[in-house]
Amino acid sequence: MESTQKRFAGLAKSSEVQSLSAVTAEEVPRHPTGIDELDRVLGGGLVKGAVVLIGGDPGIGKSTLLLQALAQVGVTRHVLYVSGEESAQQIALRAKRLAVDAASVRLLAEIQLERIAATLATEKPDVVVIDSIQTVYTDTLQSAPGSVAQVRECAAQLTRYAKSHGTTMIIVGHVTKEGALAGPRVLEHIVDSVLYFEGDTHSSFRLIRAIKNRFGAVNELGVFAMTDKGLRGVSNPSALFLSQHEEPVPGSCVMVTQEGTRPLLVEVQALVDDAHSPNPRRLSVGLEQNRLAMLLAVLHRHAGIGCFDQDVFINAVGGVKIAEPAADLAVLLAVVSSMRNRALTEKMVVFGEVGLAGEVRPVQRGQERLKEAAKLGFTKAIVPKANRPKTPIEGMEVIAVERLADAVAQCR
Numbered sequence: 001m002e003s004t005q006k007r008f009a010g011l012a013k014s015s016e017v018q019s020l021s022a023v024t025a026e027e028v029p030r031h032p033t034g035i036d037e038l039d040r041v042l043g044g045g046l047v048k049g050a051v052v053l054i055g056g057d058p059g060i061g062k063s064t065l066l067l068q069a070l071a072q073v074g075v076t077r078h079v080l081y082v083s084g085e086e087s088a089q090q091i092a093l094r095a096k097r098l099a100v101d102a103a104s105v106r107l108l109a110e111i112q113l114e115r116i117a118a119t120l121a122t123e124k125p126d127v128v129v130i131d132s133i134q135t136v137y138t139d140t141l142q143s144a145p146g147s148v149a150q151v152r153e154c155a156a157q158l159t160r161y162a163k164s165h166g167t168t169m170i171i172v173g174h175v176t177k178e179g180a181l182a183g184p185r186v187l188e189h190i191v192d193s194v195l196y197f198e199g200d201t202h203s204s205f206r207l208i209r210a211i212k213n214r215f216g217a218v219n220e221l222g223v224f225a226m227t228d229k230g231l232r233g234v235s236n237p238s239a240l241f242l243s244q245h246e247e248p249v250p251g252s253c254v255m256v257t258q259e260g261t262r263p264l265l266v267e268v269q270a271l272v273d274d275a276h277s278p279n280p281r282r283l284s285v286g287l288e289q290n291r292l293a294m295l296l297a298v299l300h301r302h303a304g305i306g307c308f309d310q311d312v313f314i315n316a317v318g319g320v321k322i323a324e325p326a327a328d329l330a331v332l333l334a335v336v337s338s339m340r341n342r343a344l345t346e347k348m349v350v351f352g353e354v355g356l357a358g359e360v361r362p363v364q365r366g367q368e369r370l371k372e373a374a375k376l377g378f379t380k381a382i383v384p385k386a387n388r389p390k391t392p393i394e395g396m397e398v399i400a401v402e403r404l405a406d407a408v409a410q411c412r
Helices: 002-007 036-042 062-073 088-098 113-123 148-165 186-190 237-241 289-303 325-340 366-375 404-409
Strands: 051-056 079-083 105-109 127-131 168-173 193-198 205-213 221-227 230-233 252-259 262-274 282-285 310-316 348-350 380-384 397-401
Touching: 036 193, 036 205, 036 221, 036 230, 051 062, 051 148, 051 186, 062 079, 062 088, 062 105, 062 127, 062 168, 062 230, 079 088, 079 113, 088 105, 105 113, 113 148, 148 168, 148 186, 221 237, 237 262, 252 325, 252 366, 262 325, 262 366, 282 289, 289 310, 289 325, 289 404, 310 325, 325 348, 325 380, 325 404, 348 366, 366 380, 397 404
Parallel strands: 051 168, 051 193, 079 105, 079 127, 127 168, 252 348, 282 310, 348 380, 380 397
Antiparallel strands: 193 205, 205 221, 221 230, 252 262, 262 310
16 A cells, blocks of 8 residues: 555645645746756756656757757756767767767666666766656556556656756657657646757757646747757757748738747748649748638738639748747738739838728737837837837837728738
8 A cells, every 4th residue: 555655646746735825835946957948848947846748750969969958967066967878989970079078968878767766866966867758667566668558657647756856857859740749648637847959850940849838838949950060059949940032022022020028029921823723722830820811811801812723822931830829910911922923122021910890800929029129120010009119119110900901001
């Protein structure tokens, strides 16, 4: 009975029943990783006793980034890298290629949970990386490593250790071919933070996005560039998502999207061409495809511009994924620009949500978006009327619109 109770102990410390107002709420101290973009996504740095789950496609750079971070953190804290996928020699080769301080990183190549737990008890590290949870197994279960039962049990025991000893634990997780974290969904519920590593392996740019964070804001975005010396943070990511055209081109519109607390300028491109089949194509990369069909219907109904006999292709430059509806107005103006084969005004940004009634709705943090665009040299903006700034922004002409037809009229 005692072993059963121990095995199913709570993940967090138990407490007596008390008034919530009697509980002392203290800000949790953070320890920077030395990588600014990673700290931004984590909410300022590593937290004592926190468990972070990071997932991404194979070869995207998860192990590279974590080795770089451990080398930085290891200068002032005791760190341990537990590898279940690579040998010690392979990791040593990576450390040599990245030119990191390998002397500050303790290394263990092991997949049995009991041996890992014994090492943790001996080493007593401040920060641990488990690479990856799908390779770890416990002898108490008969199933193979990576099975639902093994992943759930091993993650629970590692989380229990992190909470009881105040150890920061970073767990690497595999993803399915659809891009979701592999294993049971409870894995994401157990941990404190869930980070997704995104990006095309054929491109040098990588994005880390927080979708859950008990110690910070969600939907924060960290941008990295893959170099021969590992991953390097990009301080001005807007430059990655803007094409460098010598002169304005039709079908191109720059929007300001908001990723967490960071405004990003992204170029939205549209190509409208005569359809060569009875069913015109609607293809969208980086934006929601179903929303594109809806927006084209609104464009026809409320602006008198029909695309029913045209193929429409939409692309967000740089491989970024835009989930917010603030891209609606930029998408439609790019479509209109491509249909008319007429470029939009140079140095112009656009944002706004378009409703089914043809109205242009406001978006959050409109003032911050405009300031970011002005900082990067943009001189004109088309925005929802409710997002018009109360005080003029130096060097920028702001055109506020209420209806989609008004915005289209500005592009003649």
